[in-house]
Structure formats: structure tokens, C-alpha cells
Amino acid sequence: MTTTPAAAPAPTNLRSVPLVKRFLTLTWMIIGLMSAALVVFAFVQPSITVDTLVTGGMWALMAAGLALVFGVMNISNFAHGEFFMIGSLVAYFVFTPIQNAMYDDPTGTSLLKIFGPFAGMIAAVAVGFLVGAVLEVVLFRRLRRVSKDQWVMNTFLLTAGLSVVLVNGDQLVFGTDFRGVSRYWDVPPVRIIGTSVSVDRIAAFVIAIVTILLFSAFLRRSQTGRAMRAVAQDEAGAQMAGISLNRIFIITMGLSSALAALAGAALLWLYPSSPTVGQQPLQLAWFVVILAGLGNVQGAIIGAFIVSMLQTLSVYYIGVGWVDVLPTLFLILILLFKPSGLFGSEVKGVWEQ
Amino acid sequence: MLKLTAIEAGYDLLQVLWGVDLHVEEGEFVAILGPNGAGKTTTLRSIAGFVPPIRGSVTFRGKELRGTLPYQISRSGIGFVSESLNLFPAMSIYENLLVGAYSVKDKKAVASTMDTVFELFPRLLERRDQLAGTLSGGERKMLAIGRGLMPRPSLLLVDEPSLGLAPMPTLATFEALKTLRARGMTILLVEQNVNTTLQIVDRAYVLEQGRIVLEGTGAELLGNTHVQEAYLGI
Amino acid sequence: MATVTDMTAPTRTQAKAFARRRMIFATVLVAIVLVLPFIPPFTGQDYQRFLITGALMAAYAVAFDFTAGYIDIVNFGLAAFVGLGAYTSGLLAVDYGISPWIGMVAGAFVAGVVGLLTGMLTLRLRGMYAAVMAWFVGLALMGLVRNVPDITRGSLGLSTPQLLNTSNNLPYYYVIVALLFITIGVLMMVIRSKIGLAFRAIGQNLAAAKASGINPTRYLVINFTLSCAFAGLLGGFYAHYYGILTPDVMATSHTVEILAVAYIGGRGTLWGPAVIAFPLMVITGLLQAQLASLPGLELVLYGLLLILVMVFRPSGFAGLVASLSNRLWPARPEAPTASAPTP
Numbered sequence: 001m002t003t004t005p006a007a008a009p010a011p012t013n014l015r016s017v018p019l020v021k022r023f024l025t026l027t028w029m030i031i032g033l034m035s036a037a038l039v040v041f042a043f044v045q046p047s048i049t050v051d052t053l054v055t056g057g058m059w060a061l062m063a064a065g066l067a068l069v070f071g072v073m074n075i076s077n078f079a080h081g082e083f084f085m086i087g088s089l090v091a092y093f094v095f096t097p098i099q100n101a102m103y104d105d106p107t108g109t110s111l112l113k114i115f116g117p118f119a120g121m122i123a124a125v126a127v128g129f130l131v132g133a134v135l136e137v138v139l140f141r142r143l144r145r146v147s148k149d150q151w152v153m154n155t156f157l158l159t160a161g162l163s164v165v166l167v168n169g170d171q172l173v174f175g176t177d178f179r180g181v182s183r184y185w186d187v188p189p190v191r192i193i194g195t196s197v198s199v200d201r202i203a204a205f206v207i208a209i210v211t212i213l214l215f216s217a218f219l220r221r222s223q224t225g226r227a228m229r230a231v232a233q234d235e236a237g238a239q240m241a242g243i244s245l246n247r248i249f250i251i252t253m254g255l256s257s258a259l260a261a262l263a264g265a266a267l268l269w270l271y272p273s274s275p276t277v278g279q280q281p282l283q284l285a286w287f288v289v290i291l292a293g294l295g296n297v298q299g300a301i302i303g304a305f306i307v308s309m310l311q312t313l314s315v316y317y318i319g320v321g322w323v324d325v326l327p328t329l330f331l332i333l334i335l336l337f338k339p340s341g342l343f344g345s346e347v348k349g350v351w352e353q
Numbered sequence: 354m355l356k357l358t359a360i361e362a363g364y365d366l367l368q369v370l371w372g373v374d375l376h377v378e379e380g381e382f383v384a385i386l387g388p389n390g391a392g393k394t395t396t397l398r399s400i401a402g403f404v405p406p407i408r409g410s411v412t413f414r415g416k417e418l419r420g421t422l423p424y425q426i427s428r429s430g431i432g433f434v435s436e437s438l439n440l441f442p443a444m445s446i447y448e449n450l451l452v453g454a455y456s457v458k459d460k461k462a463v464a465s466t467m468d469t470v471f472e473l474f475p476r477l478l479e480r481r482d483q484l485a486g487t488l489s490g491g492e493r494k495m496l497a498i499g500r501g502l503m504p505r506p507s508l509l510l511v512d513e514p515s516l517g518l519a520p521m522p523t524l525a526t527f528e529a530l531k532t533l534r535a536r537g538m539t540i541l542l543v544e545q546n547v548n549t550t551l552q553i554v555d556r557a558y559v560l561e562q563g564r565i566v567l568e569g570t571g572a573e574l575l576g577n578t579h580v581q582e583a584y585l586g587i
Numbered sequence: 588m589a590t591v592t593d594m595t596a597p598t599r600t601q602a603k604a605f606a607r608r609r610m611i612f613a614t615v616l617v618a619i620v621l622v623l624p625f626i627p628p629f630t631g632q633d634y635q636r637f638l639i640t641g642a643l644m645a646a647y648a649v650a651f652d653f654t655a656g657y658i659d660i661v662n663f664g665l666a667a668f669v670g671l672g673a674y675t676s677g678l679l680a681v682d683y684g685i686s687p688w689i690g691m692v693a694g695a696f697v698a699g700v701v702g703l704l705t706g707m708l709t710l711r712l713r714g715m716y717a718a719v720m721a722w723f724v725g726l727a728l729m730g731l732v733r734n735v736p737d738i739t740r741g742s743l744g745l746s747t748p749q750l751l752n753t754s755n756n757l758p759y760y761y762v763i764v765a766l767l768f769i770t771i772g773v774l775m776m777v778i779r780s781k782i783g784l785a786f787r788a789i790g791q792n793l794a795a796a797k798a799s800g801i802n803p804t805r806y807l808v809i810n811f812t813l814s815c816a817f818a819g820l821l822g823g824f825y826a827h828y829y830g831i832l833t834p835d836v837m838a839t840s841h842t843v844e845i846l847a848v849a850y851i852g853g854r855g856t857l858w859g860p861a862v863i864a865f866p867l868m869v870i871t872g873l874l875q876a877q878l879a880s881l882p883g884l885e886l887v888l889y890g891l892l893l894i895l896v897m898v899f900r901p902s903g904f905a906g907l908v909a910s911l912s913n914r915l916w917p918a919r920p921e922a923p924t925a926s927a928p929t930p
Binding site: 223226227229230233234236237238239240241242243244245 | 401402403422423424428432433435438439440441442443444451455500504
Binding site: 076139142143146147150152153154156157158160161162163164165167168169171172176275279283286287290294319321322323324325328329331332335336339 | 894
């Protein structure tokens with residue numbers, strides 16, 4: 001019974017590394033390169049900077065949720081894109097009647113015109129949370145009872161099945177039509193750094209940044225957020241501290257899918273709802289999470305902007321269809337040098353699962 | 354206060370405990386001794402709910418614990434400091450302690466308990482913002498005990514505090530346990546270090562092959578021939 | 588720690604009886620597959636088309652299970668390798684007039700080579716990383732095919748010549764059944780060989796396999812390459828049976844379909860996925876034909892079935908059969924190939 005205590009994955013004490021060396025790593029060079037590119041493009045081709053920031057913010061919401069469920073619950077969620085789809089669907093059905101009311105009221109500056117779009121997004125967040133929470137109780141809790149050794153892979157397969165059910169269920173009920181809105185806010189675009197940017201884009205970026213800040217503050221400062229991190233780092237230790245795993249799992253799954261649903265709702269004007277609308281966001285979110293290191297939420301947020309930039313550059317300079325090809329080559333290159341992702345992974349034993 | 358009756362427990366196909374009876378009274382310092390693989394750790398783990406007993410009963414202050422989850426047991430007033438400590442390596446000492454107080458809603462109470470822990474282990478206060486994963490072995494033990502104290506338990510289960518420690522930190526850990534005992538904490542300790550343990554505890558059990566074979570006060574067991582032959586090498 | 592020894596070690600006669608029963612079982616299955624198209628309602632052209640889909644899916648699922656069930660790597664990009672074989676064979680036939688039969692072999696070769704490269708790059712990674720990397724490689728391959736319409740005709744579709752000079756489904760059925768038997772036969776042989784032993788050792792306990800001197804990456808790559816090559820071979824059949832190729836054959840949803848069949852059939856058995864594919868595809872075909880107003884219903888059922896299997900019966904259909912026959916013949920030893928790696 002003398003098992004040596006599991007060697008903690010000792011994070012190097014940052015203070016002991018010289019400042020210059022700390023930033024001379026591949027990770028920081030890529031981050032620096034990207035930031036520089038963002039600034040340069042702001043003068044040369046401003047729409048690249050704008051697009052990178054807008055979609056990057058939304059992929060950050062997607063990827064943060066995906067990283068969160070992996071970190072806390074070791075679930076590799078293949079149905080994460082379907083939460084995006086649910087969010088866009090809910091936003092469509094809630095916002096369309098509001099939009100009609102907005103147009104019926106030609107007198108200008110009613111509150112509805114400013115706050116109307118938020119109703120759709122809030123509804124999407126609420127439904128997203130509920131769907132995630134119900135899935136945890138109905139599916140994952142059951143799977144947890146029968147599956148121990150192969151847990152990570154089994155969650156991947158289970159959610160693959162779930163994704164098929166949700167995509168085709170959506171198609172059965174609502175058909176293959178695209179349901180979108182031309183815009184959320186009916187106001188002329190704003191001129192920023194020499195390019196005109198629609199208010200919807202600005203709003204999407206602001207929503208993403210505010211949500212990310214709130215979400216990080218929740219993880220860092222609140223007792224529940226701290227408990228979630230505790231569960232991610234040591235499940236048994238968390239239980240010793242009186243934390244109910246089931247409660248944390250429900251909140252985690254709910255939050256993760258709420259974030260994806262919010263992304264779907266906030267991007268409704270760009271990605272009209274359809275059964276397969278979640279596929280590309282899913283691929284990109286997974287891409288980000290693998291690039292950043294499985295389960296690393298902060299890394300996922302930074303990684304989302306890197307991937308968004310790659311995506312935007314591919315579209316601008318090579319063609320829409322190459323979005324899947326070039327970033328993959330980049331990812332393979334990165335993983336050859338840094339197999340656990342740019343920011344490393346804190347999740348124990350991922351390699352053996 | 355705590356009473357185990359005919360506890361049988363184990364892992365998958367391997368049964369480890371074959372009917373363990375023991376009890377701990379309010380304010381007592383009790384130890385479980387025995388060779389490797391006797392089931393000492395399993396006994397603590399089944400009290401804490403991590404290895405649910407197959408048969409038998411565990412009562413704490415008259416309430417049956419069998420069938421309740423680890424977090425419920427923790428909230429009912431039993432603190433557990435495990436062998437592997439189960440700290441949160443990427444959190445600071447301060448945050449580890451805060452998570453320990455997860456079930457305590459009163460912020461003032463949390464602050465005052467934390468002061469008590471820092472007073473007991475001044476080292477932890479010095480390194481308050483250092484990540485748990487970067488601490489030394491002795492500091493990690495202190496933090497684990499400190500975290501176990503945060504919900505203000507009435508019974509503390511401590512598994513092999515001397516494991517993997519040099520003599521000096523071991524001594525410090527035992528001193529801390531003695532201080533806690535003097536302040537009225539009830540402690541159930543599992544140890545390999547028989548001589549030292551028997552000198553500081555009120556009572557002890559000897560566990561061999563999943564059964565209690567001996568029971569007595571520290572002094573009685575120190576004088577027992579079986580204990581002397583098997584554990585003290587006299 | 589004491590290890591649990593096998594208390595019910597089979598006696599020699601029991602093992603013999605078991606082997607005989609397995610032979611009978613296999614013979615009956617083969618016979619059913621061979622005579623099926625002469626038993627109503629399978630004599631109809633529609634039903635025979637369902638049977639062909641069934642046999643094709645069975646072969647895909649076997650190739651998938653060879654990797655997922657034995658070395659515990661989920662090839663999430665398998666459909667892309669099917670597509671690679673299909674396009675290779677199709678383009679050779681269209682652009683150079685090369686016989687589809689040779690094209691199929693060439694397709695297998697190309698898919699195998701790309702599989703080898705993919706495996707060498709990604710199989711240093713384990714579990715989730717390998718699965719997701721295979722997925723990304725698959726997506727990249729599909730993107731590539733879609734983006735060179737000058738060569739592949741892209742989404743418009745590539746019309747490919749037929750494999751046989753007939754529109755009757757029956758001869759095609761026997762071709763694909765032959766391919767299915769070849770796939771199962773070759774992969775079974777590999778698994779029974781020394782290499783197969785290494786596969787299982789790696790799939791069950793990587794660390795122990797390493798300790799006993801097995802170079803895991805080499806075996807993982809061999810396995811992955813073989814699986815991809817067979818996927819490419821089957822892709823060739825796909826191309827010259829349906830006569831039209833679009834990049835959608837490489838889509839992730841296609842992989843998920845194969846994966847669902849393999850897991851519903853029971854991983855790590857080869858025969859489980861092969862057997863279950865027939866009824867599943869016939870039911871799918873019937874649902875598609877009968878309920879054209881409810882598109883996607885069959886896929887919803889698929890997904891639900893996969894979820895139910897994952898939650899309630901991780902050993903799938905093969906596990907069900909194994910426990911049933913254990914109940915019928917209680918003395919029977921545990922089938923060596925029929926136990927899923929899940930404890």
C-alpha cells in the first residue's frame with residue numbers, strides 16, 4: 001500500500017526564470033507575431049484585423065466552453081457545435097417577433113431597438129444552460145457509472161451519437177431551411193480605422209470580451225468557480241473539501257453549453273441557423289483546444305484568436321475552401337514541436353486516455 | 354463519537370477489510386497501526402466514503418454514514434487528510450484553504466479559521482500565495498492538514514503524515530497534531546511509525562490482515578510482547 | 588497485490604467444443620450472407636441495393652474496428668480515406684481509362700500511403716489527440732478534394748464508370764461480399780499472428796507493452812496503415828458502384844455512421860460490426876424509402892442506438908451474443924476475441 005504520492009505537475013516558479021528567456025519560447029513568439037500582425041493589418045488591410053477580432057471572440061466563447069468540460073469533467077464533447085446550433089435557433093425564434101415589432105415602430109429611438117437583440121441572446125443562454133444541465137443528468141451521469149477506464153473516449157463516442165441525434169432531430173422538426181436575420185441592430189455601420197464596421201460586428205466583439213471577462217472573474221473569484229477548478233485539479237481532494245461533484249458537473253456542463261449557445265445567438269446575422277450550422281464552429285473550437293492544450297481554458301481563449309487569424313488570412317488570400325486545409329498543416333507543425341499544445345495541459349493523464 | 358461495526362470493504366475483486374470494529378470518543382487521539390497492506394488506509398477511506406463498505410455500519414454521532422457520499426461525510430464534520438494529500442497543485446496555499454472552507458458560508462468564520470491554521474503553521478502564512486504544486490513535502494502535509502481543518506471538523510482522519518518525510522518535518526507534523534489534540538480536536542491517525550505514535554496517542558488499534566487484533570492505550574501496547582516483536586523489533 | 592487468476596481455465600475438450608461451435612456459427616453466418624439475395628423479399632432490386640449497402644458498411648466497420656477495437660485508436664477520419672481510394676480509382680478510370688479493378692487496388696495503395704504518413708505524424712500522440720488529429724487530417728483531405736475542381740469536379744460530382752457491365756444488383760452484391768470476406772479474412776489473419784498479439788498488448792496496456800520490448804508506434808502505424816488501405820479498397824467499390832463521387836463521401840458524418848455501426852456491433856470483435864451492419868442498413872434503407880417525408884429519421888435512430896449502447900451495453904451486439912451463448916452453454920470459456928477491452 002505504499003504508493004508514493006503522485007508527483008504534482010510542478011509548474012515552474014516564474015520568478016526564477018529570467019525575464020527575457022521567459023518570452024523567448026515558441027508560444028510567446030507566436031503570440032507576439034500575431035499581435036504584431038493584427039496591428040500591421042489594421043493599417044494595411046483593416047478588415048482582416050476586424051474579422052480576426054470579431055470571429056476570434058466568438059471562437060473563444062466556443063473553445064473556452066469546450067476546454068472547461070474537458071478540464072473539469074474530462075468530457076471530450078463532439079456535440080459542442082450543436083449547442084451553437086441550439087443558440088442560433090432560439091435566438092431566431094425569440095428575436096424575429098421582436099424584430100417585427102421594431103420595424104412596426106418607425107418613431108426611432110425606442111428602447112426595443114437598442115435592447116431587443118439582447119432578448120434573443122439571453123434566451124439562448126438560458127436554453128443552452130438548461131440543455132447542458134439536462135444532458136449531464138440524463139446521459140453523462142449514467143455513463144459515469146458504467147465507464148471508468150475508457151471514459152474520455154467513451155464521452156467522445158457518446159457525444160458523437162448525440163450530435164447525430166441533435167442535427168437530424170433539428171432537420172426533422174425544422175427542415176433544412178436557413179433561418180437567419182439580416183442584422184440585429186438597424187443602424188448604419190460605423191467607421192473605424194478607415195473601414196466601415198457594422199454595429200453587429202462591434203456588438204459581437206464587445207459581447208465576447210465582456211463574457212470572457214465575466215467568465216474568468218467567475219472562475220477566479222467566486223466560490224463555485226474555485227470549486228470547479230478544484231474538481232479539475234483533484235476530484236478526490238474536492239470531495240474532501242465538501243464539494244458535491246454532481247452539482248459542479250451540472251453547472252460546468254450548463255455553463256459550457258450556454259457559452260456555445262451565446263456564440264450561436266450573437267453570430268445569427270453571419271451564420272443563419274440550420275441543422276449543420278454548428279459543424280464549422282465545432283471544428284474550429286476543437287482545433288483551438290488541441291492547439292492550446294486540452295483542458296486549458298485561458299490558453300483556449302488566446303488560441304481562439306490565433307486560429308481566427310489563420311482562418312481570416314486563408315479566406316482573404318487563398319480562398320474560402322482552404323480554411324480546413326492550411327490551419328491543419330499549421331497545427332500538425334505545432335504539435336510536432338509542442339505535443340501537448342502551445343500552453344500545455346494541466347489535465348492529468350490525458351496522454352494515456 | 355465514531356463507531357465502526359463489522360466493516361467489510363475492498364476494491365473490485367479484492368476484499369481488504371474482514372470485519373473491523375473500532376470506536377473513537379469525543380476528544381480522543383486514537384491511532385491505527387499495522388503492517389503494509391493490512392487495510393489501515395482502506396479503513397480511513399471507507400469512513401470518509403471513498404471506499405463504500407460492503408457490509409457493516411459506520412456511525413458518526415449516532416448517524417449512519419454508510420451509503421452517503423464523500424462530500425456529505427465531509428460536511429457532517431469529518432475532515433480527511435489522505436495519504437496522497439489530494440491538494441490542488443495549480444492553486445495557491447490561500448486558495449487551497451479557501452476551497453477547504455467551501456461548505457462554510459460565513460466569511461468571518463472562514464477568516465478566523467484561516468488565522469488559526471496560519472498560527473498553527475506559520476510556514477503557510479509565509480508562502481500564502483505560492484502554488485501548492487511548488488511546495489516541499491513538509492509544507493504540503495501542513496497545507497493538507499490545514500485544508501482539512503478549514504470546515505471546522507469535529508473529527509480529523511489523518512493518513513500516514515510521516516510518509517515520505519525527513520525526521521524534522523515529521524516531528525513538526527506530530528507536534529501540530531498534539532497541539533490540535535490539546536485544543537480538543539478528536540483525531541484518528543493511521544501510522545507506520547509505531548514507537549513515536551504510541552507515545553503521543555491515548556489509545557491505539559493494531560490491524561492485521563483486515564482484522565483488529567489488538568487494542569489498548571499507548572502505554573499498554575508499548576508493553577505488549579506481540580507489538581514489541583512485530584513492530585518495535587525488541 | 589494478488590492478481591485474480593482465471594479460476595475457470597478451459598479444459599482441452601471444452602476448448603475444442605468451443606472452437607467447433609465457433610466454426611458452426613461462422614459457417615451459418617457465411618451461408619446466410621451467400622443465399623440471402625434468393626430469399627424473399629431480398630430478391631427485389633431495392634432490397635438487394637440495401638444488402639449491398641449493408642455489406643459495404645460491414646466492411647467499413649470491420650476496417651474501423653481493426654483500429655478502434657485492437658489498438659484503441661479511433662480513426663475519426665476514416666471516411667476521408669474511403670474517399671481517397673474512391674477518387675484515386677475514379678480519376679484513373681475517367682482520365683486514363685484504367686480498369687476499375689486495377690483502380691481499386693491503386694486506391695487502396697494511395698489510401699495506405701497517406702494513412703502511413705498520417706500515422707507517422709499523429710500516432711506519437713495518444714487517445715484523444717490521435718483521434719482528433721485523424722479527424723483534422725480527414726477534413727483537410729476533404730477540403731483538398733473540394734478545392735481542386737479542375738481535377739475532381741469538386742461538389743459537382745465526378746461520374747465514374749461502372750465496375751460491371753450490368754445494372755443488375757446481384758453481381759455487385761457478390762463482389763462486395765467477396766471484398767468483405769477478404770477484408771475480414773486478412774485482418775483476422777493479422778490479428779491471429781504475432782503482430783496481432785502486439786496490437787492487443789498495446790491496446791490494453793501501453794506501459795506494459797513498452798516494458799516488454801514492443802515498439803508501440805511501429806505497430807500502431809502498421810495497424811493504421813492497413814485499416815486505411817482497406818478503406819481505400821472499399822472506396823474503389825463505392826466509386827464504381829454508385830457511379831458518382833462528391834466530396835461528401837469524405838464527410839465526418841460518414842465516419843460517424845461507420846463508427847456507430849462498429850460500436851453497436853461490439854468493438855474488438857470484427858464479426859460483431861460486420862453482422863450488425865446488414866440489419867441496420869436494411870432498416871435504414873426501408874426507413875428512407877418509406878418515410879421520405881421525414882428525412883434524417885433513420886439517423887436519429889442511429890444516434891439514439893449508439894447512445895444507448897454506450898450507456899447500457901458498451902460491449903455492443905457481440906457482447907450480447909457472447910453473454911447469451913454463455914447462458915446457453917455455461918461451461919464455455921470466455922471467447923478470446925469476443926471480449927471488449929472495457930472491463
